Amino acid sequence: MKVVILCGGLGTRLREETEYRPKPMVPVGGRPILWHIMKHYASFGHKEFILCLGYKGEVIKDFFRNYHWNTSDVTIKLGANAEPVYHNAHDEEDWTVTMVDTGEKTMTGGRLGRVLPFIEEEEFLLTYGDGVTDVSIAKVVDYHRAKGADVTLTAVRPGGRFGELGLDEGMVTSFMEKPEDSPAYINGGFFVMKKAAIKGLIPGDDCILERGPLETLSKxxxxxxxxxxxxxxxxxxxxxxxxxxxxxxxxxxPWKSW
Structure with a gap:
């Protein structure tokens, strides 16, 4: 299954780190948090990625274009046409990364809509570019298929300030972005989606995935x-x-599954 990752937001609440790079490139342990997310998916066999770029997307492109250079020890001679020698092997040789400029001001649903043409399969995975988890992707996929849902999200329990989900026997009955009370379960991302179902719910770039399509599906x-x-x-x-x-x-x- 292809993995779509939303990487285009401004990251305004982390402005100290995102003034010169997009939030998915903020490092955790010396590697971008985006890399950690991708490594988790890859540990479950999902190694085809579609990155929805926006704010400072060129930083993400440069990272993957120069992946060996950015992640390896290297020796280089300073003569003309010298080829660098990389001293580190890595486990990402079989990854495929498609990077799509989805616009700096495009909303989350609009970004997804722009990359749907790159997905041939009936089902795909989607998440945000700023969160990590130890959830089993395989179990989420199995649950999605068992429920016969159009979209399945991973519901998690964080602290306050997030929107609350109403749940009934594993189905979402209400999708509230910012309730006043402390939440029980909230949308943690790590979705499984049917392409045909979600495609018809995205009218354009102004579509906010969480307020339009997901609310409609919950109802x-x-x-x-x-x-x-x-x-x-x-x-x-x-x-x-x-x-x-x-x-x-x-x-x-806890999220290190590789």
Missing amino acids: TGRLAAYTHDGFWQCMDNVNEMAMLNTLWNSGKA
């Missing part, structure tokens, strides 16, 4: 939720970035 009983009580953490601010780096540097990062 019609077509949006499922795989509840995950394990680790999940987004990176919205400096404190969350520091916490993820501390976990990684301790050697006990």
Whole structure:
């Protein structure tokens, strides 16, 4: 299955780090958080990625264009036409990464709509470019198919400030972006989607995935939720970035599935 990752937002709440790079490129343990997300998917056999670029997308393009250079020790002679010698092998040789400029001001649903032509299969995976988890992607896919849903999201339990999901026997009955009370389960991303179902719900670039398509699917009983009580953490601010780096540097990062 192809994996679509939303990488185009401005990351305004992490402005200290995102003034010169997009949020998915903010490092955790010396590698972009985007790399950690991709490594998790790849550990479940999903190695075809479609990155929805927007704000400072050229930084992401440069990273993957120069992947060996960015991730290896290297020796280079300073003569004319000298070829660098890379001293590190890596496990990403079989990845395919398609990077699509989906516009700097395009909303999340609009970004997805722009990359649907790159997806030939009936089903695909989608997530945000700023959160990590230890959820089993295989179990989310199996659950999605068992439920016969059009879209399945991963429902997680974080602290406050996120929108709450109403759940009934594994199906989403309400999709509230910012309720006043503390949430129970919230949308943690890590979706499985049917292309035909989601395509008809995206009218254009102004479509916000969470307010239009997902709300519509929840009202019609077509949006499922795989509840995950394990680790999940987004990176919205400096404190969350520091916490993820501390976990990684301790050697006990819960999301490290590879």
